[in-house]
Amino acid sequence: MAFFKLLRQSPLSARIGLAMVLINIFAAIFTPWIAPYTETEVVGDVWLPSSSDNLLGTDHLGRDMFTRLVYGARNTIAIAFATTILSFLVGTIAGFFAATLGGWVDQLLSRVIDILMAFPTLIFALMVLSVIGTSITGLIVVIALLDSTRVYRLSRAVAMDIEVMEFVEAARLRGEGIWWVMRREILPNAMPPLVAEFGLRFCFVFLFIAALSFLGLGIQPPLADWGGMVRENAGAITFGILTPLWPAGAIAFLTVGVNLIVDWFLHIASGLKD
Amino acid sequence: MSGLFGLVARRIAMGFLTIIVISILIFVGVEALPGDLATAILGQEATPETVAAFRKELKLDLPPHVRYFAWLGDFLKGDLGTSLANKRPVAELIEWRFANTLFLAASAALVAVPIAIILGILAALYRNTLFDKTISMVTLSTISFPEFFVAYILIALLSVQIIIFPSISNINEQMSLGQKIYSIILPCLTLTLVVVAHMMRQTRAAIINILASPFIEMAKLKGIRRLRIIVLHALPNALSPVINVVALNLAYLVVGVVIVEVVFVYPGLGQLLVDSVSKRDIPVVQASGLIFAAVYVSLNLLADVLSILTNPRMRNPK
Numbered sequence: 001m002a003f004f005k006l007l008r009q010s011p012l013s014a015r016i017g018l019a020m021v022l023i024n025i026f027a028a029i030f031t032p033w034i035a036p037y038t039e040t041e042v043v044g045d046v047w048l049p050s051s052s053d054n055l056l057g058t059d060h061l062g063r064d065m066f067t068r069l070v071y072g073a074r075n076t077i078a079i080a081f082a083t084t085i086l087s088f089l090v091g092t093i094a095g096f097f098a099a100t101l102g103g104w105v106d107q108l109l110s111r112v113i114d115i116l117m118a119f120p121t122l123i124f125a126l127m128v129l130s131v132i133g134t135s136i137t138g139l140i141v142v143i144a145l146l147d148s149t150r151v152y153r154l155s156r157a158v159a160m161d162i163e164v165m166e167f168v169e170a171a172r173l174r175g176e177g178i179w180w181v182m183r184r185e186i187l188p189n190a191m192p193p194l195v196a197e198f199g200l201r202f203c204f205v206f207l208f209i210a211a212l213s214f215l216g217l218g219i220q221p222p223l224a225d226w227g228g229m230v231r232e233n234a235g236a237i238t239f240g241i242l243t244p245l246w247p248a249g250a251i252a253f254l255t256v257g258v259n260l261i262v263d264w265f266l267h268i269a270s271g272l273k274d
Numbered sequence: 275m276s277g278l279f280g281l282v283a284r285r286i287a288m289g290f291l292t293i294i295v296i297s298i299l300i301f302v303g304v305e306a307l308p309g310d311l312a313t314a315i316l317g318q319e320a321t322p323e324t325v326a327a328f329r330k331e332l333k334l335d336l337p338p339h340v341r342y343f344a345w346l347g348d349f350l351k352g353d354l355g356t357s358l359a360n361k362r363p364v365a366e367l368i369e370w371r372f373a374n375t376l377f378l379a380a381s382a383a384l385v386a387v388p389i390a391i392i393l394g395i396l397a398a399l400y401r402n403t404l405f406d407k408t409i410s411m412v413t414l415s416t417i418s419f420p421e422f423f424v425a426y427i428l429i430a431l432l433s434v435q436i437i438i439f440p441s442i443s444n445i446n447e448q449m450s451l452g453q454k455i456y457s458i459i460l461p462c463l464t465l466t467l468v469v470v471a472h473m474m475r476q477t478r479a480a481i482i483n484i485l486a487s488p489f490i491e492m493a494k495l496k497g498i499r500r501l502r503i504i505v506l507h508a509l510p511n512a513l514s515p516v517i518n519v520v521a522l523n524l525a526y527l528v529v530g531v532v533i534v535e536v537v538f539v540y541p542g543l544g545q546l547l548v549d550s551v552s553k554r555d556i557p558v559v560q561a562s563g564l565i566f567a568a569v570y571v572s573l574n575l576l577a578d579v580l581s582i583l584t585n586p587r588m589r590n591p592k
Contacts, residue, residue, distance in 0.1 A: 118292045119299070120529040120570045123547070127563045130551035131303050207420050211533055214422050215548050230422055234537075237426055238441055240434045248423035255418035263414070 010264060017260025024254050027073040035067040040222045047233075047241050056246055060232050065246055071224035072247060077254070079140060079219065080206040086144035087205065088198060091151025092190075096182045098152070099159035110156070113149045121146050122211065129217050139209070139218060147205055154197050158190045199262035203255045210251050226251050282579050289575035296567045297349075300560050301342050349564065355557040357550075364561045367546065372565060374445065375535070375542035378458055379527050382465035386527075387520055390470045394477025394516075399504055401482060410478075413471035421530060425464045425537040432460060443538040461538045465527060473523045480515035484508045514584040521577030525570050 007015075027034060036055075037043055041063060048058040056065035098106040116124075125142055132138045159182075162168060168185050176184075212218035213227030221228055229247035236243045336344075348355065354364035397406045416424070433441040443457045484490065485508055493503050532544030539545070543562050550558035 115292055115295050118571050118574065119296055119567055120525075122529055122532060123563050123566045123570075126532075126547060126551050127300060127303055127559055130554055130556070130559045203418065210420050211422075214420070214533065215536060216552055217548070227420075230426070234426070237429050237434065240430075242430060244426055245423070245430065248420060248426055252415070252419040252423050255420075256415055259414055259418050 006268075013260050014264035017257045017264070020253055020257025021261065024073055024077060024257070027070050028077045029074075031070050031074045035064075035070040037064045037067040039067065039071045039224055041067070047236050047239075047243055049241075057241075057243060059229065059243060060235070065243060068224040068229060069226075069246060069250060072226045072229060072250070075219060075223055076206070076209065076213075076226045076251075079136065079225075080202060080209055083140045083144045083147070083205045083209070084198065084202045086140060087147040087201060088151055088194070090144065091148035092155040092187075092194065093182075094148070095152040095155030096159045096186055096190075097178075098156050099163050100178055100182060100186070106156075109152070113152055116146070116149050117153075121208070125208070125212065126215075126217065129212070134217055134220060136219065139212070143205060143208060143212075147201060147208075151197065151201060155190065155194065158193050159186050162186050162189045196262055196265045199258050199265065203258050203262075206258075207251070207255060278582070281582055285578050285582065286575065289571055292571050293568055296571070297346060297564055298342065300563055300567075301345060302338075345560075349561070354561040357558050358553075358555045364557050367558060368543065368561060368565065370447065371541055371543045371546050374540065375528070375531055375544060377454070378461060378465070378535070378540065378542060379524075379531050381455070381458060382462045382469065382527060382531075383524055385462065386466040386469045386473065386523075389466070390473035390523075391477055391516065391520075393470070394474045395481060395504060395509070397474065397478045398481035398485065398508075399500060401478075409474070413475055416467055416471035417475075419468075421464060421468055421533045422537050424467050425461070425534060428460050428464055429537075441538070443540040445541065458538075458540070461534045461540055464534050464537075465530065468530065469523050469527055472526070473519055476519040477512075477516050480512045480519065481508055483515075484512045487511075514581045517584060518577045518581045521573055521580060525573035525577070528569050528573065529566060 007018075010018075042061060043064050044054060044058050044062050046058065046060055046062050048054055048062075050057045054064050054066065056069065059065050059068060094109055098109045124146060128142050129138070132142070163186065168181060171181050171185050209218050210225075210227035210230075213225050214231045216228075216231060219225035219228055221232065226247040230244045230251075233244040233247075237245075345355075352365055354368065356362065357364055357367060393409060397409050400406050429441045432439050439459050440457055441460065443461050445454050445457050449457070481504070485504075490503060490507055493507050498507075531542065532548065534540070535542040535544040536548055543565065547559065547562040547566070549555075550562065
């Protein structure tokens with residue numbers, strides 16, 4: 001298979017990245033079988049050091065840290081993934097429409113998005129969340145819409161280049177509809193840059209949700225979530241207990257992994273040969 | 275030269291327009307609150323009379339466009355309204371916090387910008403050596419780390435393991451500059467680490483881009499030394515992208531400061547914004563949001579104007 005051939009030629013950094021991401025995906029899928037306790041079960045005293053019962057000790061309410069970490073993988077990654085998918089659906093469809101239709105549709109969409117992009121994302125999200133309150137659906141929709149502006153920019157630029165090719169013109173002369181052209185002619189050719197961007201956007205969204213949860217405005221307890229877990233356990237650090245570093249490190253671990261893969265992918269997509 | 279002036283003037287006008295549109299967005303965002311601001315704050319069990327009185331106090335009985343212009347007019351005069359949470363004037367709450375935020379961001383920038391540019395130049399000069407690869411690996415990790423991870427590692431190392439710096443950056447007006455600087459060392463270091471990574475990578479890319487151009491090839495063929503090529507030939511031409519990178523990162527710094535302020539309980543505007551969002555103190559949220567947005571837009575504007583000024587090719591857009 002082409003994928004395995006590609007993998008065999010991949011540099012060490014990309015393989016490390018892939019392994020890091022796979023560990024996370026494994027934890028997110030097989031959560032109940034890996035975690036020794038349930039998500040909100042109190043198993044002992046507050047901030048216990050690690051032992052054979054509690055691999056990474058306990059958190060600020062005496063729940064098992066390792067269990068929370070594994071459940072956190074499922075919640076945090078699932079929400080970030082759903083957000084990125086939604087952001088790409090909105091962003092690419094709008095971007096392709098702007099590129100294929102051109103004219104006032106393009107002008108209007110691009111100007112609106114210019115203004116949205118001029119607004120710092122974190123501040124915008126904080127303001128919107130202060131109005132609509134914090135719910136998971138709200139969180140996903142708000143961040144996806146904010147992030148889709150970046151996807152729009154890229155997919156519009158890529159589609160513009162493809163749109164002027166002869167095969168697109170041929171399809172149009174055949175009388176194909178605009179939706180067909182977008183789906184069958186433009187999308188397959190726009191895939192490589194979009195896939196690399198998906199990795200980058202996922203990292204961004206993931207860090208963004210973690211930041212919001214850390215500020216107490218993202219995913220709400222008792223749901224285990226890495227950003228929120230850092231916030232809940234932050235007090236421990238001044239006693240020299242390193243509990244908050246586990247979830248924070250987990251966030252860093254996943255983003256480094258994804259970035260390593262994206263770096264490799266960008267390298268292939270740009271056609272560079274060492 | 276008039277063309278240049280026109281271009282800059284147009285860009286500045288666009289910036290102002292953006293800030294106006296953002297202020298409308300901020301205002302309309304609150305309008306879109308399900309139900310009504312008054313009921314949202316007072317809760318479901320409030321009597322109709324108290325709600326009506328509260329609506330009058332917030333001037334919610336006037337039509338939206340009248341209130342928008344009244345709000346904007348007051349804002350420009352420096353009257354930011356009163357906080358719903360503690361009934362104090364918003365301007366009073368914001369003023370010294372904003373100064374604190376600028377102090378922290380400026381200190382971080384003062385440390386980060388020279389380091390980033392020097393490291394970027396060195397990495398470009400010795401590219402593909404062990405030095406370059408190490409730096410690139412370290413910066414890639416720092417970019418991937420959330421700010422609070424960096425912050426807590428620094429706390430764990432420098433204020434718990436070895437007790438040299440305070441883990442809480444409490445500052446007040448009575449402190450001398452030296453005391454202030456001492457208490458913001460950890461947040462400043464956190465911001466520096468995060469921003470240097472971005473800035474350094476982009477500086478390196480900008481310089482490597484220039485190094486591929488024919489006039490550098492010519493300089494090499496003439497036998498000029500590497501350092502001289504970088505400093506005298508590449509750097510002046512890389513100035514425009516580098517200035518752009520610096521301004522964009524400063525904009526990032528002003529916003530990125532929010533999380534670092536929360537970690538170190540630093541009395542800045544970001545901390546105030548986050549507190550007010552969870553208390554739903556709308557006037558404070560609106561005012562601090564608009565200030566953050568204005569600073570961000572202005573710095574982006576500065577980046578654009580500077581790159582127009584330093585790069586003659588951008589004066590004649592196709």
